[in-house]
Amino acid sequence: MAPGTMLFIGEQKQDKARIDLMHYSGTVLHELRDVTVNQCAEFAKSPGITWINVNGIHDIRQIEALGKVFNLHPMTLEDLVNTTQRPKVEEFPHYLFIVLKMMSFSDMPSRLVMEHVSLILGKGSVISFLEDEGDLFDTVRNRIRAATGRIRLLKADYLAYSLMDAVVDHYFLTVERIGDRIEDIDEQILADPRQEDIKEIHQLKRDILHLRKAVWPFREEVGVIAKSDSALLHPETRVFWRDLYDHTIQIIEMAETCRDILGGMHDTYLSSISNRxxxxxxxxxxxxxxxxxxxxxxxxxxxxxxxxxxxxxxxxxxxxxxxxxxxxxxxxxxxxxxxxx
Missing domain, CATH: 1.20.58.340 (Magnesium transport protein CorA, transmembrane region)
Incomplete structure (x- = not known):
């Protein structure tokens, strides 16, 4: 197909896509559920910050309608519905397009769950696109509702930072859970090595590989945003982007440590079997x-x-x-x- 053609690539996780909206300022908050594209356009034109959250990106018509209302580039629309797109950031004259991956780790059974997340940062508005409805951004919503911190006082770029910071928090939680599982397997190998342990070690290695593939380009895009001269990024939020960059480096170091430990566990398993x-x-x-x-x-x-x-x-x-x-x-x-x- 021609470049810019919208084609959903991914797993359809829910039957109906839904748009939720939060419009706020220092003193006013409007929260609506299951709104239309026209309602989104009306709130985006009014004073304050508008956060539009799209749950489900399989509805091509809905994404296309949002693209027309907010004047999104066809290449942006194509990447929005492509869940295999690698994390990146692209600057356009009137918005920033940010792609990232959200991850979570399930203990029973042990597996890494990855979700495609996209953000559109405009002047006074942020549009977030999720594959499925979930609690990824509930912490940000609660801060907006409670008017705690500076989120109700700063511009839309701080909201975009908060959403990306929530994703990074999930990265930390994912790496910690993987680390806990690695410790359990390590103790199991030393006590009584089983054939199932080597299979789980290889599965954890693949999970760490997927995590690295998501975090390394994420670090690059945060660095690009921190150094960008875009008028959408205000000076008072620069320090937060640099802090997010440091957190990303910390996650990379933790992932590298887990990978090294898993490599040693493979040798430990073989040594345990040989000693036995x-x-x-x-x-x-x-x-x-x-x-x-x-x-x-x-x-x-x-x-x-x-x-x-x-x-x-x-x-x-x-x-x-x-x-x-x-x-x-x-x-x-x-x-x-x-x-x-």
Whole structure:
């Protein structure tokens, strides 16, 4: 298809896409649910900050209508509905287009869940696009409702920062949960290594790889925003973008640490299996060593010769048993002294 053609690429997670809206200033707050595109346009023209949140990007007509109202570039609309788009930031004359990935980690079963998130930062408005309805931005909504902090006092770029900061907070939570799971598997491997452990180690390695693929370009786009001369970014928010950049670097370092630990755990698993096999072989060897002289004695007296003096002894049977028990006990004591048992 031609560049700029809208084609939804991803999993349709809900039946109906919905638009929620929050319009606020220092003293006024309007919160609406399931609004139309025309209502969004009316609030965006009024004084204050307008936050439009689109839950579900599979409705091409709705996204196209928003694009016409807010004069979005066709290439922007194409990337909005493409969930495979890598994180990036693009500057246009009257808006910034930001793409990022939200991640969460599920413990049972252990898997990484990734969601495509896009932001449109305009003059006095922010449009966020989510694949599905969720609680990703609930903390930001609660701060707006409670009028805590500076979010109701600053411009739309601070709202965009707050939304991206919420995504970064999920990154921290995801890395911490992965780290906790790594510790559990590490203890399991040292205590009793199982075949399922190596499979989960490989799955965690893939999760860390996906996390790195999302965070590395995210760091680049935050750096671009922090250094941008766009009129949409105000001087009072520069320090917050730099702080977000530092948090992104911290997440990268934590992910690298987890990856190194997982690489060591793979070697630890193989070493544990090898040591376990060595212990089994050592025990079998000791048992075989104890039975070698006993087998020799039994083999000698199992030969079919008529003239064997011990066969006629009255206490020959008991004597042979005593000799075999003495040999077994002597070998057992010897192995104990050598700490082979």
């Amino acid at each position: 096999m060595n212990e089994v072989m050592k025990m079998l060897t000791i048992i075989s060593t104890i039975f070698i002289p006993l087998t020799f004695i039994v083999g000698v007296y199992g030969m079919n010769f008529e003239y064997m003096p011990e066969l006629k002894w009255h206490y020959g049977y008991c004597l042979i048993w005593g000799v075999m028990l003495a040999i077994s006990l002597g070998l057992f004591i010897y192995f104990k002294q050598k700490r082979w048992l």
